[in-house]
Amino acid sequence: MIDIKKLITNAEEMQQNCINRHLDIDIKQVITLYEQQKGLKQELDQLRAKRNEVAQSMKGKMSPEERSVLIEKGKALKEELGEKEEGYKEVKEEYQTQLLQIPNYTAPDSPIGGEEDSTELKRVGEIRKFDFPVKDHLEIGYALDLLDFEAGAKVAGQKFYFLKNEAVLLELALVQYAIKKVMSKGFIPHITPDMARTSVVEGIGFNPRGESTNIYSIENQDLCMIGTSEITLGGKYADTIFKEEELPLKVAGFSHCFRTEAGGAGRESKGLYRVHQFSKVEMFAICKPEDAEGFLEDFLKIEEEICQELNIPYRVLDIASADLGNPAYKKYDIEAWLPGRDKYGEITSTSNCTDYQSRRLNIKYKNKDNETKFVYMLNGTAIAVPRIIISILENFQNEDGSVDLPEVLHPYMGMKKIERK
């Protein structure tokens, strides 16, 4: 959520920002609604003041005649209030819905444009040249008896899957490796609920219901399946005021993530790349405004370190305006080289969301001058399991069908490669 007062002073900048983000939003209209809402509120406040005054004046003893005059006066005010309140409520609701749709500001150094305009900052790691026909992760996974999409579909539907045999160990190994890694970087690890209240999901900036939602919701309950533990970690701190010395707060979450992928059918959707459920370790930080930019770079570094330790060749993208999503002010993605697709594919994403989420979730801190200010919030992927599994299977496949495992995983796997049966 955006600060309305700031918005009024830089309405044009935000209007351009919406254009850059390919959003059809009329900033002027939102400001008009705000003014209307404010005016109505003032009228209401005056009426209420009168009502309170009348009620106060009736406290003492008085003759029945005097009293009945005042009661009539009160009744009239009550009626007037009731009517005004209705109008105010309508305008206020419209204002609030529109305000919530306004995206965050965009970092001045983020590229402007759509997906194709994201800037490639660097490439790291050698792309392997294969002297045998390359297989994609599905072929490899089925040959090694690691995957079962048919059973997933039978039990839960399209894009659900079973992991089997070494793939199970691999998921557990990746999770444990990632948790230890982020702990070594000072993050407090959490296993979070896989569901969250609708209000929490909204607070983080996801749209829980409606046609284009990517979120599963539970029928007849105020609950959603989370799309990332960012939701539960952020929700944990809703309505909190931190002391300055408690910041920065660095936490990590392990959870299952659920995404409907509505409208995403067919698009890069082969195999494990785009699924309805997956496991993920997520980094999350709450900090003072001045620390946020540094943290974003830190998050990226950790993500790179993980890719490097896993020997996955990757590139880093500075994400362009239209691809940021509403909450992010600036975002870096890491894309792994995936030989089975013969191109890069996104495996991590880290964002500086500034105070966009903390305004909705009401997360603040008290600074040295005892002023209460909104915190800044950041998030970043440590490991999104299925896409790392794809990267490993495809990059480290051998001609005989076996797959070498990255050295850092050997202790967790209890093996160095996945052999053909």
Place this chain on the structure above:
RNA sequence: GGAGAGGUGGCCGAGUGGUCGAAGGCGCACGCCUGGAAAGUGUGUAUACACCAAAAGUGUAUCCAGGGUUCGAAUCCCUGUCUCUCCGCCA
């Protein structure tokens, strides 16, 4: 799942429908006292929004949430929610 009890300020806790933004205590802040500290003592101590150039001040809202009754609700009614206790079920 059944039965009951309860949600009041940073915390504890009082509160007959009007004098309640809310007693009292703790904590916290500042002062006095002291050689210094403790004890004692005095004062202050919520948030949001609006008006105001700003401060001061004023108004409105907030006693879990949402509705309702009433001229007037922390207080009465309904619904939801959360916590606790007991019973049942269960890995």
